[in-house]
Amino acid sequence: MKLVLNKDKMQIIREQDVVPFRNRVKEYATKIGMGIVNQTKLITAASELVRNMLKYGGGGEALIEVISQGRDNGIRLTFTDKGPGITDIPLAMKDGYTTGKSLGVGLPGARRLVNEFDIKSTPGSGTTVCIIKWKNG
């Protein structure tokens, strides 16, 4: 049972929105007392996903939630775009695969950096990625 303690929504439309968003995530992570290593991991994963959303999904919405489960607190981030979607998710999750000219580590790397990772995509109508990082995870 995951309880939502705090909610915050941000529109991501331009590249300039990435840094303010990252700072906001950092703020929440600091508030629940997350360590510097986990904070950096969460922020980096968020940065990857938010850049993906901008590059491939044409921007979208990012939801920051402070959640609690039992005695553990954590941050849940949900990225929703209305882009073209991903047809082959297993392929997109493979290391080194990219349709752009990037390193191809964004999605698989982000999955390794967080505790829970969930991706849903409908070709033609958009993609939703949800990640959770526990304070002591």
Added chain:
Amino acid sequence: MKTDISKLLQKNHKQILEDWMTNQLADASLREDLMSNEELGEQSQELLSALLKSINDKNLNDVQSEEFENVYEILSGISMSRARQGYTPRETGMFVLSLKQAIIGTLTKMLKNDPQALVDASFKMNNLLDSLSIMTFETFIKSREEVILRQTDEISEISTPVIRVWDGIVALPIIGTLDSSRTQVVMEALLQEIVESGSTIAILDISGVPAVDSLVAQHLIKTVAATRLMGAECIISGIRPEIAQTVVHLGIDLSNIVTKASLASALRHAFGILQLEVQKKQKDKTVR
């Protein structure tokens, strides 16, 4: 009888200006520190004359009319200079809005006996002055944005200092996030300095980069590759423990780049490559 509003206003030019100045001077937010009352009076006089000159019975309904172009020009000049001088939007807005009060006030006095004409006239003047105030805000915000843009440029320029730390060694501390445009500036500055100083070693210090994601890493790899093409060796320093862990989890391969935890150890490595040695000065034994 139909009243000619424009004639009426022109006749009361002086009264309106007086009222307007009184309104402005009475406002608590008046910034005497930024502009003297005489200067304010001149500005007000200039704008009001232009407005009353271009106003006529026909164009009152049409705020887009070409005859108002002169007014718009003066007004945008005023609001631009105010934005640069550091006026708040409220103070700038009050400038035009207090003119509205003065004009409507005069109309009310003049058309006391003709309520229908008064309603009609105030409606038209309202429309006209509203569009003038919207214009003021648009220009005000635009000039503010220009200020911000200029500052962004300045920041990206001053934030990429290339330092000659030793003969043949240049260092470049990167502070803030590395995006595509930043990388371009950094790369240009670094490569230029390598040519000018004839350096063979470049140290990129990323202590001031808050997070290294795959995009930043890709930009770093590109910069290193370009430096190598120039015949110089590139060392990345300032990798903090949390950054190291994140890069490993992310799966970015930086193994063929020389990386160091601190600028000091990068410098030591550079000395090693250049076969230099830094030693503590030894005391002369005969003295002791």
